[in-house]
Amino acid sequence: MLKFYFAAQTCALASHLALEEAGADYQAMRVDFSKNEQRGAEYLKINPKGRVPALVTDRGILTETPAILFYIAQTHPKANLAPLDDPFAVGKIQAFNSYLCATVHVAHAHKLRGYRWADDEAAIAEMKRKVPETVAACFTLIETEMFAGPFVMGDKFTIADPYLFTLATWLEGDGVDPKLFPKVLAHRNRMAERPAFKKVLAAHS
């Protein structure tokens, strides 16, 4: 059975949602960031990066959201979470998820985790100040250039949907009005009604 390590209010939500949508056989293991468990000796054996998510499989441990999402899709083909035999369509999903991972999540991280890239308090405060602007710029690109609708990639639910949903739930906290992005907001509202999403969201509250 898969063991899935997550923490509430983190990007691990995306992989958790995908596991549930896939009907995967998994055990969810909560890591308590308020006790700094992610930096503890026990958890660093699971993920030396000290981050979530991490997925323990019978072959070893996987980390990083885009990798875990694609692994879930590849190992649960009946759930149709990605067009596995269409390299271009897979490429579009991976490009979208890479953008979320390396640009959107990174823009957001400058709000609470600026210490990763600066020590000076004034610099960390300046990064925090700019977050609403950088996050809004990312979501403008998603709304106008990337989102096909009604799902991220078009007619079918894929592993891009739980990932966009997850990052879109951070908008208000980042000081960005989600109403500026009506397609993303409607998608967020629709996704929240799916039974698998309801179940997982309850575990993250």
Place this chain on the structure above:
Amino acid sequence: MLKFYFAAQTCALASHLALEEAGADYQAMRVDFSKNEQRGAEYLKINPKGRVPALVTDRGILTETPAILFYIAQTHPKANLAPLDDPFAVGKIQAFNSYLCATVHVAHAHKLRGYRWADDEAAIAEMKRKVPETVAACFTLIETEMFAGPFVMGDKFTIADPYLFTLATWLEGDGVDPKLFPKVLAHRNRMAERPAFKKVLAAHS
């Protein structure tokens, strides 16, 4: 035929190396960052993000290094650039490439592109100051926890190798001594001797 948009001294090198290793039929299109061509109207039609790399296929355009690398592997199976039918092994490659994309490249970007996350000059200078420390921390994890050897994933060359090579060529410029990471440095030296690498590196000089 594929059209591949790149700029010298950028992460586009990784995808360029993979195209050449794959024996792909492609045309390399140079974008001149010194003339800010990546923000020009012509190029924004190719990639609205105003970044490289971008790969124009007969189905449409792909961006983001991890996505392009996997697309090249999937569409050139004879080149054996990824164990396509082994979801766990694919997951390990994608996890490594996601780490390079979202953590290592991002750490590096705070040297010359701090303006993405702050406007204040002092804050941008403070980010730049910390780059040697954050980049060295990333490469310590790669050296001790991730690099299997002799290739990134072990016995076989994969799409993780040109990507690590690319980011490892930035170490000196980031103020980090590559000798601190003997396995990564030996890999960089070995990779530079491959005929495909020599050919592409000449186009990026």
